[in-house]
Amino acid sequence: MTADDPVRDSLERFIGKPMGEGAVAPEEVNLPMIRHWVDALDDRNPIYLDEAVAAETRMGGVVAPPAMLQTWTMPSPVIAGIAERGGAPTAMKSENVVTALDAAGYVGTLATNSELEFERYLRVGDRLKTTSALESISPRKRTGLGLGYFVTWITTYWAGEDEIVGRQLFRIFKFDPSTMGGAA
């Protein structure tokens, strides 16, 4: 417990808990979305679209670009009102550490770290889902943006019911923009 920081104390209950309902990919890993990504990023690695070349590699056939991992489970957005929701694709259904910090005045968000790990490359037909857990919340810290908390969570990506195919550690700094430049 930190006697001088009731906001931080109030967040302790979120640690180890899911960040929200897990996501289920709306579609299986599929060639049209892979092609869209390959064209958008001009990534011409032949293992993503050229079956003949991919079959000659240790991939044994076409695979999805690994960095697409998070793309497969991105929520279907409600475009209307997305700006008013601060960019959130849909309304937040449940309270989590982010909504609690917003409510406490720490409305600023800056992503600071992303760590993607891939257990295997995905293939057309894989159907992903995610689970998440809040790993840690730092003590209140002052940065150039003001006072805030570093919040770290881990999302686990599953294919089918029981196979882990990847993980992402994500860290953000949630800060109070009104405290920029002030004393700690």
Add this chain to the structure above:
Amino acid sequence: MSAGTIHVGDELPVFELPVTSTVIVAGAIASRDFMPAHHDSEYARGQGAPDMFMNILTTNGYVSKFITDWAGPEAMVKKIAIRLGGPAIPGQPLRFSGQVIAAEDKNDERVFEVTIRAANDLGDHATGTVVVSLPLEPSS
């Protein structure tokens, strides 16, 4: 590339990405990220950013492309760990550089650790490490 042609200390060929609004929007939508900050300059400026900026999924995608354009189609990316710095915005080319810092044989592959940096005139956009492997005996 094959496992035997890469050595600790090797530097990767520099890749310069001319970042435009189209590059940013194309990556955002291909990654199904519809946050207005990644396609709407006016909205982004209203949030305190200098312009619309590249989303993290796209940054990770370009890091992967940077690595496999060098390592080739037998390469398997195992990990992309980045620390995020300044934004990637239109008109500011992103310069990707990297260096092999470790190599270790595990089972039938050689696993390389590569430090990477993507920077523009604002400073570092992303810095970190990528773990990538190549087979010890190519299958073809």
